[in-house]
Amino acid sequence: MTFRLRALGALAVLTLGACGSGSDLRPLTVVGWGGSSQDAHRQAYWSSFSQATGIPLREDSWRGGVGVIRTKVTGGDTSWDIVQVETEDLILGCEEGLFQRLDWAALGGRDAFLPAAVHDCGVGAMLWSYVIGYDGDRIRGAGPQSWADFWDVRRFPGKRGMRKTPKYSLEFALMADGVPPDQVYPTLRTPAGVDRAFRKLDEIKPHVVWWSSISQVPDLLGSGEVVMSVTSPGRLVVANRTEGRHFKLNWHGNIYAVDYWVILANSPRKAEAAQLLRYMTRPESQMRLARFIPTGLTNIEANREVGPELKRDTPSDPANMVGALELNADFWVEYGDQLTQRFNAWVAR
Structure with missing residues (x-):
């Protein structure tokens, strides 16, 4: 989904840690669509992830478009690590080598997710x-x-x-x-x-x-x-x-359609980014997301366990x-x- 930049300022730092200057010392940076969906991700995932792991995390927002990512990666801009992308950007970016290929075993295996949420370079963030x-x-x-x-x-x-x-x-x-x-x-x-x-x-x-x-x-x-x-x-x-x-x-x-989380190929924080991906795609994490915004969940166990009242206004409800x-x-x-x-x-x- 492509949305307006959220009025968060250029960047919002969720947890401040011992961060020096330089891309190798900056906080792990995750990029979403802004608005209520980004608010929900912050409440369901990002704040608790930083508190649990001690990994500093900051967020940015964007409007979408693989050209933006292509410019960053090929131009040596390493300011982003994880980005929420639409399907077309996922396909094109993966073909061009702009995204890291995922370790699906570390994410619980491909079978743990809806088929549409599984890609070599991306894992489903939400069904919308x-x-x-x-x-x-x-x-x-x-x-x-x-x-x-x-x-x-x-x-x-x-x-x-x-x-x-x-x-x-x-x-x-x-x-x-x-x-x-x-x-x-x-x-x-x-x-x-x-x-x-x-x-x-x-x-x-x-x-x-x-x-x-x-x-x-x-x-x-x-x-x-x-x-x-x-x-x-x-x-x-x-x-x-x-x-x-x-x-x-x-x-x-x-x-x-499905939106995906991807890790940029030139991220200097690939290990921490993979850790955040694991955290965001766990069943319990996705079930928590459903409390903050009505959206289709991509983890099969989360879809099975979440209550019908939380599916009513989402693509997860068969009636819709x-x-x-x-x-x-x-x-x-x-x-x-x-x-x-x-x-x-x-x-x-």
Whole structure:
């Protein structure tokens, strides 16, 4: 998932220890998406890890993109150790040698995790989805039930929030145009299918507020700037819990994927980074994460043991996966550049 930089300052040091200057003496540095997901990781993992091990840890946030990591690694910047990445960045970065290959035996073995959470260079951090979110205080009664409803500005007047990327936007456009989830990527692999998706986006473009950070969505909905938005469930559920909001979700046609933890190939803290990976992926650690943010867990034992009340607003609940679409990372690795160029030109028109 790609999110806005969290207003944490440039870096937040969780535990201060005897750290001198220089990359070899700096704290272990972990990089996430910011916002409520990073808050949850801090509460569930990072603070307790530093307290238990005495290893100083600091955090940073980023927006994603393998180019950022490529520049750091090839340019000799060793300021990051562990990074949370999306699937496409994992695939490309592993192929380019930007990430350390993992010792799966030390993590409990590949069989301890959901198959989608296992990769030579990354271990699943969380299973997440993009769904339709709206404010129940503004849309009374039956809210949007599908992407066709999301596109229906007559029935549901007002602006829509959408992520400013072709990824997700094209898939949702085709589903709004009646393409079944299992036919979305076969359709997008054809020039006619891509044209169809952009024609559908043309319909809604005048009504869209584009966001670049998922952290913007609660504010966009809460202020009434948009009446509904593409969103990750966790952001709105946390806002309901902590701010007394009445945001609602519709899971029909959601797109789900796995984020991964990777260790950068040029990290000077590989041993400590591997230790933190083991800590974050243990069943008891992931079960603790579920208390702070609704997210799908990647450790099989954690998924089995966590209570149903903590699965209700996550992709781990089978009811939420009816009619869902798994993000096809291989498709976006193959076609991402050309579709991004076309999408950016289309947005600018």
